[in-house]
Amino acid sequence: MAFRRFALFSWCLSCLCTGEVRESPGISNETLADYLKTRAEFLKHEDALADGSGTKLTSDEIRFDSWLRSTVQSMIAQYKKERLVDRFVPATYFPRIRAHIENTTLYKVLREMPKGGALHLHFASASSLEWVVKQGLDLPGCYVFWPNKTSNVSETLPVGSLAFFNSTQVKPQGFFPAHELSREKDFREKLLKLLTIHEEDEGLTSPEIWKKFADIFVRVTGFFTNRKAVEEYFVATAQEFLADNVTHLEFRVDLFHDQGALFDLDGREYRGAAAMDVFQKQIDRLHVTSPDLTVKLIGSSVRFRNSSEIWKDLEFAMQVKAQRPDILVGWDAPGEEDAGHPTLDYAKQLLEFRDLSRKKGIDLPLMLHDGESDWSTMNTVDAVLLGAKRLGHGFNIVRHPLLMEEVRKRGVAIEVCPISNQVLRYVTDLRIHPGVEMLKNGLPVVISSDDPGIWSARGLSHDFWEATVAWQLSARDLKTLVRNSIQYSGLEATEKQKVMANWKRNWKQFMARWRSFEVSEVSEVREVLI
Numbered sequence: 001m002a003f004r005r006f007a008l009f010s011w012c013l014s015c016l017c018t019g020e021v022r023e024s025p026g027i028s029n030e031t032l033a034d035y036l037k038t039r040a041e042f043l044k045h046e047d048a049l050a051d052g053s054g055t056k057l058t059s060d061e062i063r064f065d066s067w068l069r070s071t072v073q074s075m076i077a078q079y080k081k082e083r084l085v086d087r088f089v090p091a092t093y094f095p096r097i098r099a100h101i102e103n104t105t106l107y108k109v110l111r112e113m114p115k116g117g118a119l120h121l122h123f124a125s126a127s128s129l130e131w132v133v134k135q136g137l138d139l140p141g142c143y144v145f146w147p148n149k150t151s152n153v154s155e156t157l158p159v160g161s162l163a164f165f166n167s168t169q170v171k172p173q174g175f176f177p178a179h180e181l182s183r184e185k186d187f188r189e190k191l192l193k194l195l196t197i198h199e200e201d202e203g204l205t206s207p208e209i210w211k212k213f214a215d216i217f218v219r220v221t222g223f224f225t226n227r228k229a230v231e232e233y234f235v236a237t238a239q240e241f242l243a244d245n246v247t248h249l250e251f252r253v254d255l256f257h258d259q260g261a262l263f264d265l266d267g268r269e270y271r272g273a274a275a276m277d278v279f280q281k282q283i284d285r286l287h288v289t290s291p292d293l294t295v296k297l298i299g300s301s302v303r304f305r306n307s308s309e310i311w312k313d314l315e316f317a318m319q320v321k322a323q324r325p326d327i328l329v330g331w332d333a334p335g336e337e338d339a340g341h342p343t344l345d346y347a348k349q350l351l352e353f354r355d356l357s358r359k360k361g362i363d364l365p366l367m368l369h370d371g372e373s374d375w376s377t378m379n380t381v382d383a384v385l386l387g388a389k390r391l392g393h394g395f396n397i398v399r400h401p402l403l404m405e406e407v408r409k410r411g412v413a414i415e416v417c418p419i420s421n422q423v424l425r426y427v428t429d430l431r432i433h434p435g436v437e438m439l440k441n442g443l444p445v446v447i448s449s450d451d452p453g454i455w456s457a458r459g460l461s462h463d464f465w466e467a468t469v470a471w472q473l474s475a476r477d478l479k480t481l482v483r484n485s486i487q488y489s490g491l492e493a494t495e496k497q498k499v500m501a502n503w504k505r506n507w508k509q510f511m512a513r514w515r516s517f518e519v520s521e522v523s524e525v526r527e528v529l530i
């Protein structure tokens with residue numbers, strides 16, 4: 001490598017030193033050819049550093065690759081030509097460009113592509129919140145905080161907060177039965193607006209959009225305390241991901257020592273292991289019709305809690321892990337990084353957790369939301385050095401070259417969620433999102449969608465589309481990203497083998513069949529692209 005760099009350098013010097021200005025450069029065609037050879041070799045060496053560089057493509061994959069490249073290049077040529085902000089796609093705010101994305105052949109092909117696992121999802125926002133508004137409101141006992149303008153209810157809750165009450169419970173002021181409110185014209189539409197992020201939110205800053213985002217979670221918290229609501233939403237979500245050809249799901253779910261239980265209308269409570277069983281029962285049910293589906297949960301506290309509360313949550317998570325080792329596969333403390341505690345505040349607790357887990361023989365890896373910050377990159381350092389097995393977002397890591405080396409060595413996967421980072425105003429233009437630098441630097445990256453339900457994305461395909469176009473990914477890159485999502489999942493060894501084998505079979509099938517999805521849509525694409 002050193003020699004090659006020198007060769008390039010000396011070529012540059014010789015061209016600077018000639019001094020005189022000629023109509024056409026005096027450099028011979030052979031010298032130019034030499035330079036081009038050096039350049040190609042340089043790029044080849046550099047490519048060897050990328051994750052997945054060792055992958056050999058089959059002839060089907062090579063055909064797919066050349067289609068992918070030419071499709072993306074022709075889209076880019078079109079976007080460059082139009083120079084319209086609204087169509088300069090990966091730089092356009094996702095809610096404004098979603099319909100266009102869904103209109104492209106690339107989207108249709110990516111939707112069919114077997115995408116392995118979605119490793120970074122929050123349960124309450126993993127699938128369309130339209131479901132909550134359309135079906136969820138009809139569940140027995142569903143109420144909405146919808147105080148009348150004229151009444152005198154102090155608004156301690158955001159308008160549109162959901163809750164469940166049985167017939168004998170006293171309802172707090174301002175809550176009305178959902179079925180009653182639904183008779184009002186536009187009620188469901190207004191509520192949906194409060195539960196989602198859309199085009200008009202583009203002008204908000206990161207802290208402002210986080211406020212809206214946090215309010216959405218407050219609004220749906222009460223909805224997801226009802227067992228029936230959780231069950232039905234879970235099934236709808238799994239089906240949405242299966243339809244997107246994603247077969248493995250890992251959900252961050254609340255796991256607090258002191259709150260977050262599920263309830264039946266009659267007051268029956270499901271906490272900790274019992275709450276895990278509520279999910280397990282639905283997984284087993286879905287297995288009958290979708291034998292390829294696998295689901296794991298990542299117990300989550302929140303980074304707004306102080307360290308003593310975090311410790312109690314860690315202890316509680318260990319206890320649940322001991323009771324339900326098959327379903328609980330990780331621990332996290334999500335939340336807006338720039339507003340919550342830095343990870344270093346929890347170092348003592350996380351170190352103790354590590355020691356105690358070892359002593360008890362409990363393996364509950366840290367899968368920490370870290371490195372999603374505008375102001376500090378230090379959380380990525382602490383997360384990795386404290387032993388995290390995966391990093392949620394992690395885009396701040398590119399500031400730390402030695403840490404990146406550590407991540408490569410330890411095999412710490414980075415859960416990259418491009419659209420989330422754009423919607424929450426961290427990276428406006430996805431072409432310069434650090435995810436691609438991570439991939440090119442050989443870090444194990446997976447693509448996920450975080451809270452797709454809030455911005456009306458489905459499954460993983462929108463995020464794959466943005467990454468593919470913004471970063472001009474190859475078939476090898478896509479294969480690497482998808483394979484990583486199984487490799488770095490929380491599945492245990494034998495499950496993982498089985499899931500990997502299934503995925504390989506589906507991938508091969510897809511590579512033999514993808515053209516049929518494309519050909520059937522060709523006329524539509526012409527209209528979009530030309």
Ligand SMILES: *[C@@H]1O[C@H](CO)[C@@H](O)[C@H](O)[C@H]1NC(C)=O
Pocket residue numbers: 029
């Ligand atoms: C060098 O290459 C140019 C462009 O390809 C060509 O027009 C020219 O004839 C070549 N010159 C020699 C000396 O081969």
Ligand SMILES: *[C@@H]1O[C@H](CO)[C@@H](O)[C@H](O)[C@H]1NC(C)=O
Pocket residue numbers: 099100103524527528
């Ligand atoms: C989608 O494609 C159709 C033609 O196939 C076109 O009429 C329509 O405007 C497109 N919509 C968007 C949002 O690009």
Ligand SMILES: *[C@@H]1O[C@H](CO)[C@@H](O)[C@H](O)[C@H]1NC(C)=O
Pocket residue numbers: 148150151176180181
């Ligand atoms: C407030 O709205 C609810 C639901 O539409 C209605 O039943 C109730 O009568 C209203 N109360 C007042 C004081 O307007």
Ligand SMILES: *[C@@H]1O[C@H](CO)[C@@H](O)[C@H](O)[C@H]1NC(C)=O
Pocket residue numbers: 152
């Ligand atoms: C509304 O509430 C405030 C404070 O809770 C109280 O002072 C006021 O009298 C109330 N107004 C009416 C019309 O009930």
Ligand SMILES: *[C@@H]1O[C@H](CO)[C@@H](O)[C@H](O)[C@H]1NC(C)=O
Pocket residue numbers: 166167168169265266267268
């Ligand atoms: C309603 O809920 C309360 C509190 O959870 C419970 O104590 C009560 O038994 C329930 N009533 C009915 C009729 O289910």
Ligand SMILES: *[C@@H]1O[C@H](CO)[C@@H](O)[C@H](O)[C@H]1NC(C)=O
Pocket residue numbers: 306308309
């Ligand atoms: C931590 O938070 C809990 C709950 O809010 C509170 O009761 C406790 O006093 C706090 N501890 C410290 C040391 O601040």
Ligand SMILES: *[C@@H]1O[C@H](CO)[C@@H](O)[C@H](O)[C@H]1NC(C)=O
Pocket residue numbers: 111112113114242243244245506507509510
């Ligand atoms: C992708 O999903 C669709 C719809 O569920 C299914 O028909 C198709 O066979 C899947 N494709 C592959 C390659 O698994």
Ligand SMILES: [Zn+2]
Pocket residue numbers: 120121122334369392450
């Ligand atoms: Zn997240």
